[in-house]
Amino acid sequence: MTIYLDNAATSHPKPPKVYETLASCLQVAGANPGRAGHKMARLAQQIIENTRFKLTKLISASSLEQIIFTFNATDALNMAIKGILEPGDHVITSYLEHNSVLRPLQNLAQKQITLTLIKPSAEGLISPKDIEKAIRPETKLIAITGASNVLGTLQPIEEIGDIAHQNNKLFLVDASQVLGVIPIDVEQMHIDLLAGSGHKALMGPPGTGFLYTSLKNPIKNWREGGTGGDSLSPLQPTNLPHQLEAGTHNFLGIAGLETALDFIEEKTIKKIKEQELFLLENLIAKLKEIPEVTLYGTFDLTKRVGVQSLSLKGYSSDEVATILDEHFDIAVRGGLHCAPLLHQALGTVPNGLVRVSLGAFNTLEDIEAFIFAIKEIIS
Ligand SMILES: Cc1ncc(COP(=O)(O)O)c(C=O)c1O
Known part of the structure; x- marks a missing residue:
């Protein structure tokens, strides 16, 4: 093997029960969640909302609307970065970041925003003081990874969060390498936006991820379409999570993620x-x-x-x-x-x-x- x-x-591998969920779920609840009133659709929707609730618990978020399901962390990072930045904004990020942070930011930096890249120490750690020094009046966002995916170095998230909070800047954490192995409390750490991968240490199936928002700053529509309610409205609903969750969910993946979250809670x-x-x-x-x-x-x-x-x-x-x-x-x-x-x-x-x-x-x-x-x- x-x-x-x-x-x-x-x-x-994934926890054994995740495979069981994947094998059974499509048969018993394989309807379109939130799109009909029948039992199977209600059951599918219930599984999605249970998973959303378990994610709020995992990161100590205060309400369900703060969790937006995405298809991976990349999707969540793009949603956050492109959804909040406006021309003229300044962003602080680091050399440690994955391309799912760097590429959207570098793309926007070609014409609309300015970017400061903080270098880590030789050991791979970002200094909160360097972040503080880089803050300008037009800084909108500080975007830092929870841990480097190359060096495995855990970043001082709480200290950086404090600085962001004191300076009234938005703080985005790429939590891809920390969720499931490091306790995260978004309120205590002053995190405004957190991108999570469902398929890494959270041990869910591929095609799962989520974005947490503190609701401090509105996020622009990501994709527009059916949300299962308010169908007469010509425009995308403005209430979360529906505003950012158009289209059919990866229901099977989310069901597997729920089972994986149960495993993590137990272990x-x-x-x-x-x-x-x-x-x-x-x-x-x-x-x-x-x-x-x-x-x-x-x-x-x-x-x-x-x-x-x-x-x-x-x-x-x-x-x-x-x-x-x-x-x-x-x-x-x-x-x-x-x-x-x-x-x-x-x-x-x-x-x-x-x-x-x-x-x-x-x-x-x-x-x-x-x-x-x-x-x-x-x-
Ligand atoms: C630090 C970091 N951020 C973002 C990602 C992207 O995650 P996903 O594959 O869920 O889009 C990865 C994946 O390796 C990563 O390690």
Whole structure:
């Protein structure tokens, strides 16, 4: 069986009950949620609203209308960025960001907005002071990742949130790499917009994600169309979540996500995190003993999620990933991981890095198999 160490891209396997939900749900509730009054449609709608409720609990949001279902984190980030920025706005973001933040911002920056990019420290951490210094009167948004998808470094979200709040700026967090492994409280952290991926550490199926909004700033219509109510209105409804949720939901994916959220609640984020950090510590300790390996990111585990990038002397990252796949049946990701500015800052273009990303189902045996394979490649 494949040893899967690519959970930062999407988690695998999912909790066993998620597969059961996916197998049964279309049969018992496979109607169009919210589009009819019959029992099957009501049941489908109920599943969607239950999932919405569980997401509000996960991030300590205060109301259901604050959660907008999307098809992934990219969708949520585009919705937030393009939905709130106006010509003349200034945005602060960082070199750590994924292309799902950088590309929409860089596109808008070609003509409409201005952008300040904050460099992380050598260990991959953004300094809240650097953010504070970059604030201008016309700054509308501070957009920062919760954790780097390359270095696994956890960013000081609460401190940055405080600065955003004190300066009356909107704060957008790309929570793709933290939800499910790090407790998030949007109110305590002063987060105005949060983009979540349903299929990474939240362990739901692909095609799921969501945007949280504090409702502080209206978001422009994303796509317009049927919402299941108010059909006579010629325009998109203005009430959330309907304003931003036109069209048929990924009902099956959302049902699977609900089951995954139940699994996380039962297992607890605390335990999932402890287990991932235990494996990460073990991985780092063993990799440090191999002179041909260079490791990236801080070794302070209080500032980490279960992602470790490395290079192997004499090999490109893609070569290592291919050998691991073909000869050892180990799945990792090589390349630039959609984070081009960070790789430029690290000096790892064009070879990229081998990224090992842990999930809730990885074991010490997986780490040992990976270390064995790396040693075999070297020898
Ligand atoms: C930090 C970060 N942001 C955004 C994304 C995009 O997530 P999605 O695939 O759900 O659109 C990823 C995916 O790898 C990511 O790691």
